Structure formats: C-alpha cells, structure tokens
Amino acid sequence: MILDRKFPDYKLGLMKFIECDKFHLTQFIGQCPEFYSDTFADSSYNGPMNPHNPAEFEKLPLTLLKGVGPQLAEKLQHLGIETILDLLFHLPLRYQDRTRLTPIGSLQQGDDVVIEGTVAGSSVVFGKRRSLMVKVQDGTGTTTLRFFHFSAAQKSNLQSGTRIRCFGEVRFGRAGLEMYHPEYRLLSGSNPEPMEDTLTPVYPATEGLQQVRLRKLIEQVFAYLDQRQALPDYLPEELREQANFMPLLDALRIIHYPPPDMSLARLQTGQHPAQVRLVFEELLANYLSLRKLRDEARRANAPAFTHKGNLRARLLAHLPFNLTRAQEKVVKEIARDLGHHQPMLRLVQGDVGSGKTMVALIAALQAIESGYQAAIMAPTEILAEQHFLNLDQWLQPLGVEMTFLSGKIKGKKREAVLQALATGQTQLIVGTHALFQNEVHFHKLGLVVVDEQHRFGVHQRLTLREKGRKDDTVPHQLIMTATPIPRTLTMSAYADLDCSVIDELPPGRTPVNTVLIPAERRPEVVQRISAACKEGRQVYWVCTLIEESEALQCQAAEATYADLSSSLPQLKIGLIHGRMKPKEKADVMAAFKNGDIQLLVATTVIEVGVDVPNASLMVIENPERLGLAQLHQLRGRVGRGKAASHCLLLYQNPLSQVSKMRLGIMRESNDGFYIAEKDLEIRGPGEILGTRQTGLMAFRIADLTRDSHLQPKVKTWADKIRARHPEVIDPLIKRWLANAEQYGNV
Ligand code: ADP
Ligand code: MG
Numbered sequence: 001m002i003l004d005r006k007f008p009d010y011k012l013g014l015m016k017f018i019e020c021d022k023f024h025l026t027q028f029i030g031q032c033p034e035f036y037s038d039t040f041a042d043s044s045y046n047g048p049m050n051p052h053n054p055a056e057f058e059k060l061p062l063t064l065l066k067g068v069g070p071q072l073a074e075k076l077q078h079l080g081i082e083t084i085l086d087l088l089f090h091l092p093l094r095y096q097d098r099t100r101l102t103p104i105g106s107l108q109q110g111d112d113v114v115i116e117g118t119v120a121g122s123s124v125v126f127g128k129r130r131s132l133m134v135k136v137q138d139g140t141g142t143t144t145l146r147f148f149h150f151s152a153a154q155k156s157n158l159q160s161g162t163r164i165r166c167f168g169e170v171r172f173g174r175a176g177l178e179m180y181h182p183e184y185r186l187l188s189g190s191n192p193e194p195m196e197d198t199l200t201p202v203y204p205a206t207e208g209l210q211q212v213r214l215r216k217l218i219e220q221v222f223a224y225l226d227q228r229q230a231l232p233d234y235l236p237e238e239l240r241e242q243a244n245f246m247p248l249l250d251a252l253r254i255i256h257y258p259p260p261d262m263s264l265a266r267l268q269t270g271q272h273p274a275q276v277r278l279v280f281e282e283l284l285a286n287y288l289s290l291r292k293l294r295d296e297a298r299r300a301n302a303p304a305f306t307h308k309g310n311l312r313a314r315l316l317a318h319l320p321f322n323l324t325r326a327q328e329k330v331v332k333e334i335a336r337d338l339g340h341h342q343p344m345l346r347l348v349q350g351d352v353g354s355g356k357t358m359v360a361l362i363a364a365l366q367a368i369e370s371g372y373q374a375a376i377m378a379p380t381e382i383l384a385e386q387h388f389l390n391l392d393q394w395l396q397p398l399g400v401e402m403t404f405l406s407g408k409i410k411g412k413k414r415e416a417v418l419q420a421l422a423t424g425q426t427q428l429i430v431g432t433h434a435l436f437q438n439e440v441h442f443h444k445l446g447l448v449v450v451d452e453q454h455r456f457g458v459h460q461r462l463t464l465r466e467k468g469r470k471d472d473t474v475p476h477q478l479i480m481t482a483t484p485i486p487r488t489l490t491m492s493a494y495a496d497l498d499c500s501v502i503d504e505l506p507p508g509r510t511p512v513n514t515v516l517i518p519a520e521r522r523p524e525v526v527q528r529i530s531a532a533c534k535e536g537r538q539v540y541w542v543c544t545l546i547e548e549s550e551a552l553q554c555q556a557a558e559a560t561y562a563d564l565s566s567s568l569p570q571l572k573i574g575l576i577h578g579r580m581k582p583k584e585k586a587d588v589m590a591a592f593k594n595g596d597i598q599l600l601v602a603t604t605v606i607e608v609g610v611d612v613p614n615a616s617l618m619v620i621e622n623p624e625r626l627g628l629a630q631l632h633q634l635r636g637r638v639g640r641g642k643a644a645s646h647c648l649l650l651y652q653n654p655l656s657q658v659s660k661m662r663l664g665i666m667r668e669s670n671d672g673f674y675i676a677e678k679d680l681e682i683r684g685p686g687e688i689l690g691t692r693q694t695g696l697m698a699f700r701i702a703d704l705t706r707d708s709h710l711q712p713k714v715k716t717w718a719d720k721i722r723a724r725h726p727e728v729i730d731p732l733i734k735r736w737l738a739n740a741e742q743y744g745n746v
C-alpha cells in the first residue's frame with residue numbers, strides 16, 4: 001500500500017506543499033527496477049564529455065543517471081537541478097529520525113516518530129469528515145491512527161491483531177494523542193524489521209517528485225563519486241588547512257545521510273564540522289557573487305560631477321541648523337564618489353531622524369549643478385509626497401526645478417511631467433516606482449537615490465541600475481535605509497555596495513520613553529492623551545492589523561477614530577490612512593503639522609518620513625503585530641522636539657514569550673542598530689531585510705542568524721581568494737548560486 005502524505009514546509013517561507021515519501025520503500029523500489037542499480041550508468045554514455053575528468057564532472061547531465069528521462073529532468077529543473085552536481089548540492093531542508101522506535105507510552109505532541117505495535121481495533125467514524133480510526137498498542141500505551149482517505153482494502157488490512165510500523169507526526173486529537181495519515185507498513189514474520197541507519201533527509205521537492213525519488217538519485221551520485229573521486233574542491237588548500245575543514249565529499253555525505261548519533265538537536269545548532277564546512281562555502285560563494293556584481297557594475301561609466309559647490313553652499317547658508325558631524329562625513333564620502341567616472345554604489349544607513357534626506361539632497365545638488373538630473377525614489381506614495389513637500393521648502397530659494405511623479409499622476413499632468421523630464425527642464429524628480437516605468441525618459445539622469453532600500457531585493461536594485469543606463473553610461477546610485485542592518489547581515493546582503501553610516505542624531509533630541517501597557521488599561525491611556533493635549537502637545541494614535549489588506553486597516557483606523565472622537569469630544573482629532581486621496585492626506589498632514597489637529601489617528605502609513613516636532617506622545621495599538629524595525633520607525637515620529645516624548649505600546653494579552661522579549665527590547669533601547677541586532681536574533685534575517693524578498697536569502701544550508709559569526713572570516717577569505725585564486729570564483733558561484741536571483745539575472 002502506498003500512501004501520500006502532505007505537509008507544509010516553512011523554511012522557504014512559502015506554504016509550499018512538498019510531497020513526502022512513498023512509504024513502502026522496498027515494495028516501491030520493486031516496482032521501479034531502475035532503482036535496483038546503485039552504479040552509475042556512464043558505460044552506455046558516448047557523449048563528448050569525459051566523466052572521469054573532474055572539471056567535466058561539473059557539466060554531467062542528469063540524464064546520465066538511471067531512471068532520469070526527459071520528464072523527470074524537467075521536474076528536477078523546477079528545483080533548479082540541471083546537472084548531477086546540482087543534485088549533489090541539493091541539500092536537505094530538515095531531517096526525520098527513523099532510526100529508532102518510540103514507545104507509544106512516551107509519545108509527545110509534535111514529534112515525528114516511528115512506532116510499532118499491534119492493531120487493537122478499527123472503526124469508521126462519521127464526524128465532520130468520515131475517517132478511519134485505528135487503535136494501535138505496544139505494551140507501553142495506545143494511540144490512534146486517523147485516515148481521512150482510505151480504501152476498502154486498506155480498511156480490511158488493518159484488522160485487529162495485525163502488526164504495524166508507522167511514521168508520522170504525533171498530534172493532539174479528539175481521541176488523545178493521534179497520528180494523522182501516518183506512513184505505515186504491515187509487518188509479517190517474527191524477525192525484527194531493520195530500522196533506517198541514518199537520519200532521513202527531507203529535500204526541497206516539487207509536485208510529482210517524491211522524496212524517495214530524490215534520495216535514490218542522490219544515492220546514485222554518491223555511488224558514482226565513490227568510484228571516481230571526481231568532485232573538485234575549490235577551497236584553496238591553505239584555507240582548508242587553516243580552518244581544519246573536513247573534505248568536501250565527506251561533509252556532503254554527512255549532510256545527506258547524517259548518522260543516527262548526530263541528533264536532530266545537534267544538527268539545528270549548525271556546529272557539526274560537516275555543516276560548518278558547507279555553510280562556510282555557501283556564504284563564501286554568496287559573498288563572492290555580490291563582490292562580482294559590484295565589480296561588473298563598476299566597470300560601467302558614470303558622469304563625474306565636477307562642480308564648485310555653489311548650490312550646496314547656498315542651501316547650507318539658509319538651513320536653520322548645522323549638519324551633524326556624521327552627516328558631514330557621509331556627505332564627503334558621497335561627494336568624493338560622485339566626482340569619479342566609476343558609478344557610485346553606496347548604502348547610507350542612519351537611524352530614524354538622523355537626517356538622511358538632507359544628505360540625499362546635497363548629493364542631488366552636486367548632480368544638478370553639474371548639469372545632470374537626479375531622481376529620488378521612495379517605496380510608498382505617502383513617503384514620496386512627504387519628501388517632495390520637505391524638499392520643496394529647501395529648493396524653492398535655490399531655484400531648482402523639481403517635480404513629482406507617481407502612478408496616481410495621470411492624463412495631461414503626467415504628460416507634462418514626462419515632457420519636462422525628457423527635455424531636461426526638470427532637474428530633480430521625486431516619486432515612487434513610477435519613475436522607472438518604460439515610458440519615462442530622462443534627459444540626462446546622473447543620480448538615483450533610493451529611500452528605504454531594504455524593501456527592495458538585490459534583483460530590483462539591479463533592474464534600477466539598468467533602467468538608468470544610456471549607452472554605456474549609468475547613473476550613480478545612492479541607497480538609504482532607516483532600518484539599520486546588522487553588520488554581518490550587510491556582508492551577506494549588501495556586499496555589492498559601499499556603506500556609510502550616519503551614527504549620530506541631530507542635537508536636541510530627547511530619547512523617547514517607551515512603556516508597555518495592556519489593552520485593558522486603555523481608558524488610562526485616553527486620559528493621558530487628554531492631558532498631553534491640554535499642555536499643547538500633539539499625539540499620534542497608530543492602528544495596526546495583522547491582515548495585509550489596506551482596506552481592513554483603514555476600517556480599523558476609522559473605527560478607532562470614531563471611538564476616540566466620542567470619548568475625547570474636546571479635542572481636534574484627525575484621521576489619515578492609505579485609502580485617502582493624496583490631496584486629502586496632504587491636507588490632514590498639513591493640519592497636524594501646524595497644530596490644527598491635536599490627535600492624529602493613523603494606520604502605519606505614517607511609518608516613515610512624517611515630521612512634526614511638537615508631537616510628543618504616540619500610542620501604538622497591538623504593537624506585538626509589528627516587526628521591531630517598523631516599531632522603531634514609528635516611534636521615531638516622536639522625540640523630534642525639545643519636550644520629553646513617550647511611546648505607549650498598547651498590547652493585547654496574552655503575549656507570547658517571544659513578543660514579550662521583543663517589546664521588552666523596544667522599552668529598553670532607542671538605538672536602531674541594537675534593535676535590529678536583537679530582531680535578527682529573535683526573528684531571523686527575513687524580517688529585517690523585508691520578508692517578501694524571495695530568493696534573496698534562500699540559502700541551501702547557511703542560516704544567517706545562526707551562522708552570522710562566520711561572516712567576518714568569510715570576508716577575509718573572499719578577499720584572499722579574489723587576490724590569489726580568482727579562478728575558483730566562478731565555479732564556486734556556479735556551484736552554490738547558479739539559480740539564485742543574485743547571479744541568475746546578471
Ligand atoms: P531620516 O534620517 O529619518 O530620513 P530626516 O531626513 O527626515 O530623517 O530628518 C529628520 C528631521 O531632522 C527633519 O526635520 C530634518 O529637517 C531635520 N534635520 C536634518 N538634519 C539636521 C541637523 N543637522 N540638525 C537639526 N535637524 C536636522
Ligand atoms: Mg527618511
């Protein structure tokens with residue numbers, strides 16, 4: 001009897017359904033005679049390549065393996081597996097332990113286990129769904145197997161007294177501990193059946209390609225390698241010796257077939273030498289690929305901005321403040337880059353409120369004074385508008401021509417904007433992604449500034465670079481992020497960029513005092529708002545929702561607005577959310593800014609960019625739903641003036657352990673870098689880099705949280721390899737990243 005079991009795989013962040021084993025392994029293999037042979041099928045191969053030559057091993061096609069025809073090859077291709085080597089580097093996502101039997105009496109909810117016992121009765125129950133329930137006992141206890149799909153034959157096979165071995169996840173069901181749709185097999189005879197002698201790998205799989213198939217194919221590859229020793233190791237001898245790395249093939253074998261004494265818990269720590277060996281190599285390949293991208297980008301030509309600095313001097317002369325030392329340092333770094341023909345690729349990191357916009361503006365002025373256009377792109381409409389309004393106040397006196405473009409600008413107005421860009425009349429354009437659509441033509445684009453870059457992946461970064469290309473000239477690129485990215489993560493994700501850090505806030509900011517308050521104490525919070533407004537302060541109330549839906553977020557904000565309006569009738573209350581027209585939003589923001597609104601109810605649209613120094617109190621509802629970086633961004637809207645500011649995190653009980661920790665970090669620290677480091681530890685890199693960057697951080701074995709301590713060593717060796725062993729760079733990248741976004745699109 002062959003059964004399919006489906007389970008979701010979370011590692012890739014997708015609810016991708018992976019088909020699990022056909023259970024009855026030996027029987028299954030019996031039906032597929034090609035699996036009998038372990039030996040490699042090269043004897044029948046007469047192609048041009050010599051599979052005995054290590055270099056050519058890299059190119060050996062899958063069809064050389066027994067059992068791989070065009071159909072299977074196509075399925076494998078879906079997984080990015082095109083050669084035998086790809087198969088060898090198709091590493092398990094996780095493992096199952098089928099090396100030992102678990103006594104039924106000691107089953108624990110959530111465990112994946114093998115049990116063995118005797119059927120003690122079965123029955124079909126008709127609940128919400130018809131299901132076959134089979135009681136199994138082994139002398140230590142009894143458990144129930146539950147099948148929703150079952151055949152008559154299956155039912156009659158599972159008679160009382162039948163001996164059975166099952167593998168599956170233990171769950172808590174109506175009948176106590178149960179196993180839903182376990183893989184199982186009937187036992188006959190009195191000899192004990194052998195257990196698996198290694199942990200069972202679970203591979204990334206795809207529809208119609210079962211685990212057992214992948215396993216058998218990978219076994220063939222190992223059998224081949226055992227005979228030929230053909231796998232080249234690209235890590236330089238000196239590295240392997242100094243780091244005391246185990247041989248590549250041994251490491252791969254352990255990862256594909258971990259011995260039973262290598263516990264699952266141990267594997268999770270990533271400390272086994274086999275893991276370290278492969279993780280290191282993967283991080284190295286990733287780093288080398290980003291460096292290579294950077295080298296390639298540098299080879300293009302960019303305009304060198306030679307200018308006297310007149311515009312900058314005039315801007316600085318009428319600013320009501322001096323640049324901070326940190327701003328000055330970064331401005332200098334950028335100015336130096338912009339003076340060269342080599343395209344600038346620079347990431348500016350600076351905490352919320354550190355004054356990144358000013359730095360970007362000064363860069364833009366350098367382009368403009370040199371006769372080029374500059375573009376500033378923001379990820380959202382509201383942020384782009386905000387930039388436009390902010391910049392306008394500085395640019396008006398300088399006589400710089402600036403316009404705005406987003407998807408919402410349509411018809412005649414749009415035509416006029418495009419026209420002015422194409423003729424070069426517009427010197428600075430601010431907008432959203434709309435800036436880089438096909439019908440947008442620049443006259444002489446010299447600088448692209450991307451705000452909040454962490455929301456875009458490497459791929460988008462590359463596309464942007466290409467969009468600005470004219471013949472062999474590309475614009476300089478400046479990327480700004482308000483989510484500080486921990487250093488080790490920068491090395492993995494941004495090694496193609498130079499990095500500047502604005503590590504200082506303008507003077508006069510008071511740290512925000514953050515307090516956690518359970519939702520039951522909401523009335524007290526409302527009183528506090530009232531008191532703050534009486535003192536002439538202004539207040540934000542931020543509504544959050546788990547749902548991605550903007551519509552629902554807006555509804556929630558509207559409800560809160562209505563609610564607060566009735567409990568605080570004496571206050572002037574405003575509402576802002578993403579569904580309002582740009583003009584309406586701008587009006588509300590303007591009213592808040594000049595004090596006509598005292599309490600602003602908002603969705604997370606105010607996350608970035610909004611600047612009202614007199615606002616000194618912020619309430620964030622359900623903060624446990626947001627990432628720390630986002631909370632830090634939001635909180636950065638207060639604490640911009642002289643008054644002591646407060647942020648009240650109005651959380652919903654009960655809080656999970658992790659949420660408690662995370663909110664505790666918010667209370668404890670105002671330092672964006674520290675918060676980002678902690679968020680990385682607690683929630684992993686996906687959250688910090690923007691969760692939906694598929695491909696960017698999909699490593700095969702490395703785990704950026706667990707393995708980040710290796711990053712400095714990776715960098716050191718990457719530099720050595722670039723200097724002394726450049727010939728291994730491409731093979732390493734190809735081996736690990738051939739199908740990854742970073743490389744595939746170049
Ligand atoms: P962020 O880095 O979060 O984008 P902004 O560029 O929005 O920060 O700057 C926040 C506020 O600080 C703005 O009102 C800006 O005008 C102001 N600002 C920028 N630089 C300085 C400075 N050197 N001194 C005082 N205020 C500054
Ligand atoms: Mg900003």
